[in-house]
Amino acid sequence: MSATESSPALRRPKLADLVTGTLRRRIAAGEYDASGKLPTEGQMTTIFGVSRTVVREAIAALAADGLVQSRQGAGVFVVPSPASPFNALGAESANKISVAINVLEVRMGIEIEAAGLAAVRRSASQEAAIHEAWNEFGRLLKLGIPTGKTDFAFHRAIAAATNNPFYTEVLEALGSRTIPCDVASPWSTETVLSREYQAGLQREHRDIMEAISAQDAAAAREAMRQHLSRSQERYRARLRTV
Template sequence: MNTDERLADETQRRPKLADRLVDAIREQIVSGIFQPGDKLPTEAQLCGEYGVSRTVVREAVTRLAADGLVLPRQGAGVFVSEQAPTALASLAADLSGKVSMVLNVLEVRMAIEIESAALAAQRRSPSQEADIRAAFREFDMQLQRGEPTGTADFAFHRAIAQATNNPFYVEILDVLGRRTIPRDLVTTVSSELLQSQEYQAKLQAEHRAIMEAVSDGDAEAARDAMRGHLSASQRRYHGLLQSGGDLQRLFFRKL
């Protein structure tokens, strides 16, 4: 592997490494291992303990500081913020609000996309079917590369809406925009369940059922496949919302 390839590999892995370090430190703050006012281990110690680079440590500290959990002090180190308990409560409340919004959006999508899938099965052109398949393949490639799949996920649903040949279906999805992809809304405090390859592979299996029904021109099967996909999402996010007092567990990706 040459220098450019090594840099590209490090760039690709860095967000996941930083995520893990953020989760580890956040868990220690919530569990009381690190108390307000405590000094975190040094940059070198964190690098050694977690096997990450200084760049990853600095990124993690920046994110924790942005959440109000730590306070870097020039020349002194990084300390747990005195306001950390309040910041954690705020993050939990923010997550609860986001999950509630996700459920509202999914309710709207259920009313729209089930029928749009059926219409796509009846009306799609060869080029529109090709667009659906292209978005499906892009999701696969992003999944294999370990990259976020939200863009391809939205493109898949938008391509189906486009295949209805009714521009208002597309317009509604465009208005919803990023909110169409639930996990994108909760990514900063989401569980491993919502970001794992296993979870996203299940989403892709649901997409495949929709795509094949549309390709076969089977309107009823397309309805059923889209209903199954969105209903599964509703169940997943209802489970998160019903966690109630356990929402802090989402910060550690343990659900």
């Protein structure tokens, strides 16, 4: 373990940072409408079980990032986000396998290191979130329900466990392109991805999860590298048959 991966990153995040991160994720996920109003300060103290001071600090951080805006006497509102450069990445070609391959290349540059950092930085609750996403993938697989959203949740939980918000922000910016084979894609899990295929993904996810649980950064990076490399090869194989 390097000095970069050790003690400073293991400090417990502040309550305000946790609230900020949760609100940031909910805004990115569209749980609060663009230009919509956030819960009141009093409501948020109940929702998060924190003081008004913590809520104010979290709102101030979001406002500094340009995500929300306070209006005197009216409340705090979500600021509509400008078009993301990720969203502009050939929206008309987002259903091409070549786009999925390009996205996987970007993810390899981000998620391999994220897995290693998660192994040494993750808290008990963050480890539990990774396990929960993995279990949910298996549950949906048994029911024959598309697993794309849970697949994304697994990778996002790993990014969150780095305790570096930029890892989760990049995945959220990529959005549906992160896991292209979902119901929104022509290569939908409902019609193309077999149960065997998805069970293979689940086994690869397990290897990543177990390395993170064991706090083995090198093994976590290698497991993530293997997973994303195999995913790239699967898309390339599909491209050759189209």
